[in-house]
Amino acid sequence: MLSRQGVRSGLRAWCAAATARPLLARGFADAASEKKEKVFGEAQVTDKFKEDWKKIAPNFDMPKFPSNFMEARPPVSPTIPAKLTVNFVLPSQYELQAKQVDYVIVPATSGQMGVLPGHVPTIAELKPGILSVHDGTEVKQYFVSSGFAFVHANSVTDIVAIEAVPLDRFDPDEVRKGVQEYNQKMNSAKDDLEKAEAQIGVQVHSALQSALGIS
Amino acid sequence: MASGRVGNRIAKLIICHGSSISSLRAWPTTAAFTAQPWTCLGSRMAAVQELAPFGARAASSQIVRTRMKSVKSIQKITKAMKMVAASKLRGIQAKAENSRGLWQPFVALLGDNPGISVKKKVIVTVSSDKGLCGGINSTSVKYSKALLRMNALMGADKETKYVIIGEKGKAQLQRDSRKAISFFVGETQKIGVCFTQVAMIADDILKKNKADVYQVVFNKFASMVSFLPTVATVLSTEMLAAGIDGTGGGLESYELEDVDMPSEIYDNLAEFQFAAVLYNAMLENACSEAGARMRAMENSTQNASDMLERLTLTYNRTRQTSITTELIEIISGAAALEG
DSSP, X not given: OHHHHHHHHHHHHHHHHHHHHHHHHOXXXXXXXXXXXXXXXXXOOOHHHHHHHHHHOTTSOOOBOGGGGSOOOOOOOSSOOSSXXXXXXXXXXXXXXXXXXXXXXXXXXXXXXXXXXTOOOEEEEEOSEEEEEEETTEEEEEEEOSEEEEEOTTXXXXXXXXXXXXXXXXXXXXXXXXXXXXHHHHHTOOSHHHHHHHHHHHHHHHHHHHHHTOO | OHHHHHHHHHHHHHHHHHHXXXXXXXXXXXXXXXOGGGGGGOHHHHTOOOOOOTTOTTHHHHHHHHHHHXXXXXXXXXXXXXXXXXXXXXXXXXXXXXGGGSSHHHHHHXXXXXXXXXXXXXXXXXOOSSOOSTTHHHHHHXXXXXXXXXXXXXXXXXXXXXXXXXXXXXXXHHHHOGGGEEEEEOOOSXXXXXXXXXXXXXXXXXXXXXXXXXXXXXXXXXXTTEEEEEEEEEXXXXXXXXXXXXXXXXXXXXEESSTTOHHHHHHHHXXXXXXXXXXXXXXXXXXXXXXXXXXXXXXXXXXXXXXXXXXHHHHHHHHHHHHHHHHHHHHHHHHHHHO
16 A cells, blocks of 8 residues: 555656656747646736826726736847747737747748848838748748738747738639739729729739749 | 626516516505515515405416516526527637737737827727626726726826727717717627728728827636736837837837838838737627626526526415415304304
């Protein structure tokens, strides 16, 4: 019986150690991949806000802020890290969450921009085009509609897009038809709004066309 | 508790309905049959006087029976509403959780600055269109009003306006802050929340209100039992371009790709952030609404079943009393005849 107790306590200790070990070794990547936001970060609220709140609403708790629900970002390291951490988010899902990759190529308005670890902090607006994520020999390509890409000093890249679809989902015929249709609309546009909309259509479809490699 | 209030409101509905039926059937009578059994249901309901039809001794049991029928149907209705809310919640919870990543890049870049002191502020209050969802709309309105007062604290020249999304928020804020309401968006849940719709709403808001800071007040869905009032702050283009203290790292350290159009980039950044934050806020609020409605309906169903139990006891007691009375009369009559 004593030996069984010993085994049980030993098992408990082993379990504790097993769960503790990954926690200690846990970096930003693992912590951020936990979708259940049980760990609340510190809210970035100034003391003045807290004082003012107490004056006007002493009986209510302070509201929560988005910074409560975000994991803290890794600090800026003095050396250039080996890998780039990419967060790619869409309104409908987290496409990539804290993925360690070699480099990404984003379709910025000024052209295709490559982002490697140690890239200077940048804010880039995206135009419709291909986003490719390179990790070793793996390449993942998405067609993004538009959005923003932020490169931070700590080699974390955030890419926010409204729509992103893998390239194989597109039908080449539909794309060709779309180009013709929007070109026609642009020629027959009556006012600025219609012209702008037609221009956007032409831009997206031509980008799709060149992305798919069809004429 | 708010859901208890809903249950009591439903209970009062039953009482009014019941008493109107009895008054229709009652002939004028001098003796008001005081409803003694009702005292056990609490002082709130003891004030209702039951009038039995003249000459009918067992009539009060009919009243109780009618009441029992109404309570049973209320119980069924609230149970069905709970099921509907549960199915809505399942659908929208996945969407809300997936949209949580959308605003994170912006907060990582620009930081979170709720206490910023500006000349013109717009508070977007997200609330629900339908009622019977517990206290979440009151919470949103409470915190919006607090934020308005806080802005007023910072100076007399500070202007704050409300933009209200949802009928319930409008109903509450119209009572005392009518002048501060800029405009109102309703019926957002009819087709479900999608990014295109939210982008259009955001565009509308930004066009009609040129403000320095936009704060979105909503209830974040933390879990089935906890809905946290949250305030998300979005800075306008001018504030971004000016570069305020407190933004994460300061935007000056970031290079702008395509440097010949910085104002356009800031424009798009502010607008996109606002749309992203609003999208997440509306989804989270819809989730909280469904969860709160589930809880409120669950409590109502529980209250209705408790009420039904007590009514059954009352009914049986009334029935047995009338039988006993009849028996006593018959027996005493018979005894009197025998001498």
